[in-house]
Amino acid sequence: MADREPLPDKIAIDMTPMIDCVFQLITFFMLTLKTVIPEGDFDIRMPLGASAGAPQEDPPVIVRVKMTAGPDGELAGITMNGSGVGDFEALRQKIIGIVGVNTGPGGAENTEVELDCDYRLKYINVVKAITAVSGMPQPDGTIVELVKKIKFTPPKKPS
Amino acid sequence: MAKRQSDGPAKTDIDMTPMIDVTFQLITFFIFTLNFSNAVQDDRVQLPLSQLAKPAEAPADDPITLQLWPDKDGVTKVIYNGEAIRVPDMSGFLEQEKRVLIDAGKEPADAKLIVRGDGRVKTGEVQELIKICQEKGFENFVLRAQYDERK
Numbered sequence: 067m068a069d070r071e072p073l074p075d076k077i078a079i080d081m082t083p084m085i086d087c088v089f090q091l092i093t094f095f096m097l098t099l100k101t102v103i104p105e106g107d108f109d110i111r112m113p114l115g116a117s118a119g120a121p122q123e124d125p126p127v128i129v130r131v132k133m134t135a136g137p138d139g140e141l142a143g144i145t146m147n148g149s150g151v152g153d154f155e156a157l158r159q160k161i162i163g164i165v166g167v168n169t170g171p172g173g174a175e176n177t178e179v180e181l182d183c184d185y186r187l188k189y190i191n192v193v194k195a196i197t198a199v200s201g202m203p204q205p206d207g208t209i210v211e212l213v214k215k216i217k218f219t220p221p222k223k224p225s
Numbered sequence: 226m227a228k229r230q231s232d233g234p235a236k237t238d239i240d241m242t243p244m245i246d247v248t249f250q251l252i253t254f255f256i257f258t259l260n261f262s263n264a265v266q267d268d269r270v271q272l273p274l275s276q277l278a279k280p281a282e283a284p285a286d287d288p289i290t291l292q293l294w295p296d297k298d299g300v301t302k303v304i305y306n307g308e309a310i311r312v313p314d315m316s317g318f319l320e321q322e323k324r325v326l327i328d329a330g331k332e333p334a335d336a337k338l339i340v341r342g343d344g345r346v347k348t349g350e351v352q353e354l355i356k357i358c359q360e361k362g363f364e365n366f367v368l369r370a371q372y373d374e375r376k
């Protein structure tokens with residue numbers, strides 16, 4: 067039987083194909099990378115003609131928040147139940163004054179906010195108003211919930 | 226001048242190990258950050274910020290996403306299936322959505338309409354769109370905002 071040839075001290079592996087594949091993979095992942103910005107939702111239940119239904123046993127306390135717009139669509143003023151409010155933080159404080167921070171019966175549970183907005187008001191102000199009336203963020207990251215029921219008045223198109 | 230004599234090795238072996246380590250780290254990073262979600266997000270829409278807008282824990286059933294965005298002329302358009310449509314023209318498309326739901330044995334009220342409104346659009350036009358949806362029988366609406374991480 068012939069003697070086996072002795073193995074070399076160091077076997078050189080050709081790394082080129084593996085590095086090619088790896089770089090192809092990196093290129094693919096880099097090109098398909100899409101950063102997703104965290105988004106959140108405000109649930110609003112708005113059936114058509116809900117106000118025309120049967121009278122409820124315990125009708126909610128309705129807080130009317132009116133937002134007027136300037137000629138450029140920027141916020142010009144906020145009123146709550148007819149009285150002026152300085153800004154959205156002041157609106158939140160007024161809501162807390164009505165519902166307190168208890169979410170049970172007699173508090174936020176039985177309160178509804180009706181948003182009456184100028185047609186040309188920029189939508190960013192609506193989200194700010196909903197944020198102000200629906201909760202209060204705490205320094206530890208938790209949120210004290212305020213009013214959950216929010217509705218809109220019908221849109222009034224300027225003539 | 227004396228000629229420089231080459232006395233280096235005939236073949237230089239470069240140690241590839243650190244480069245391969247880094248490369249695999251990169252691949253691992255990209256694999257973990259790969260996003261498989263089919264969330265409808267049009268980059269043109271600048272969502273309003275809200276500290277209360279925390280991401281939903283579970284995806285919505287039968288979501289229909291309507292994205293409102295002001296075009297370069299300031300006209301509000303609804304981005305729906307990649308097309309930019311004027312708000313009053315959405316009625317036909319919503320009718321189609323309604324039919325699809327009914328054919329699947331569901332009601333329009335079961336669907337959730339996700340409104341991704343740009344902060345610059347007119348509130349009245351968002352309300353007009355919601356009104357058209359209501360007329361088709363949709364009643365569950367979600368106003369979407371971008372989570373504001375600032376304290």
